Amino acid sequence: MSQVSLPESFHKDLPLTALAPMQDVTNLWFMRVIAHYGSPDYFFTEYFRVNETSRLNPGILSAITENDTGRPVFAQMIGESIPDLVRTAKELCGYNIAGVDLNMGCPAPRIYRKKAGGGLLLSPKKVDRILAELRQAVCDRPLTVKMRVGFENTDTFYEILDIINRHNIDLLSLHGRTVKDMYHGAVKYDLIAEAVKRVHCPVLANGNINSATTAISVLAHTGAAGVMVGRWAIGNPWLFNQIRQALRGEPLTPVPLVEVRNYIDRLWQTPTAPNVPERARLGNLKMFLNYIALSVDAEGHFLRLMRQTQTEVEMFKLCDRFLLTDMTKTLALAPAI
CATH class of the missing domain: 1.10.1200 (Non-ribosomal Peptide Synthetase Peptidyl Carrier Protein; Chain A)
Structure with missing residues (x-):
């Protein structure tokens, strides 16, 4: 099965930009706020929790159904029950989504202890089964993955990258820290560069992209197809515009x-x-x-x-x-x- 094409970028001549999915932050209202200051190419929803009794959260769904930012929105899921992930992915495909994204990086202990989010990185065999089933279920839309470089260390990193290739994942957002690093310590951009070389799909570099200058240096260092920005876009919603200015070699507009x-x-x-x-x-x-x-x-x-x-x-x-x-x-x- 070949890869599905990603939604076209609004700025075709430039690397991609994406707002990282952040729980309790990246709702419809915040996407609209960000759009007011200069949208990224792609939005991702907060995660839909998936388990035996889960239903699509109406608040998160509104970020898809009522989204008037003019930008594609990927629907993110978190969970580890394969039948329920498949059921939810199929339901989501009934909406105007850019693709289905699987969270394999959430560092919250209450999530990874349930073997979901970042907890999946401890079990490559499980990841293999999940992605095989999801690829079947999501055949006409992009299937994307957001992950970290490992759980406590990077022992499973290359194995999981090969699994991503095996199932023709369409986009990988890679945070260059482990799950246990949370949001502290140096981001391993070298490993993002390794992933760029190894996987067949575009890679978004994620982790501490705190300015347009950093975005430029991370893109140069990693060869990534674009950058995904999380917390730093909260502090500076002008950041996506500034990244585009820097990529075009223009001076950055100062923000009074x-x-x-x-x-x-x-x-x-x-x-x-x-x-x-x-x-x-x-x-x-x-x-x-x-x-x-x-x-x-x-x-x-x-x-x-x-x-x-x-x-x-x-x-x-x-x-x-x-x-x-x-x-x-x-x-x-x-x-x-």
Whole structure:
């Protein structure tokens, strides 16, 4: 069975960009927010949990059915029960999806202990069976995989890459850390480069793509078909546009801090905001601001004070103080790694 062609990139002359799937972040609303600042080529949903009793989560499904960003959306599944993964994949193919993505990298202990997500990397034979069945079920759409370079070490890495080839996977998103690394430590871009050489499908390099400069150096180092960006796009939603500017050799447009202040307003105005208590809304905003704060103030004062705020009024006074007092200031760009 030959590979299925991927959705055409919006920027045909450039390497691909994708927003990484992030649980409780990459919902329809956040995809729309990102699209406002410059969409990636591909979106991926939060994962649909798959087990014997699972049904398609309506909230996650809306990121597919109501998506008006004009970009392809891949539906991600997480689970290890083969019949249920097949059932869910077939159901998902009834919707306007760009493809079905299998999560083989989630580092959350509650997931990998159930032998799902990153836990699958411990069992290449199981991966082989899953991908064989999914390839049969998803025959007219791309079947894609998101994984890490291993569980605790990279012992199964090459074996799993060969399994990916055997089942004609159409796209591999590879995070260059192990499951046990979580989000810490150096990203093994050398192993992403090895994967690029070994697999027959395009590879998206993932892991600490914190700036356009980093994206350029990672693409050059790995030979990957594109980059997948996760947490750093929360802190800088302009990043996909900046990556495209850098790829074209154009100077990066600086982002005035007043624009960052507008972005924070947008993050505050979630669709469910009127029904959510202020404390919960603040908690949600702080989760996003954890990624933004150090680009605004590298010394960490904004981060520390932001975490201490108790009310909406306190929070926005603080934001105004750091973001609106000097109109010449711009968002700091993370240096290349």
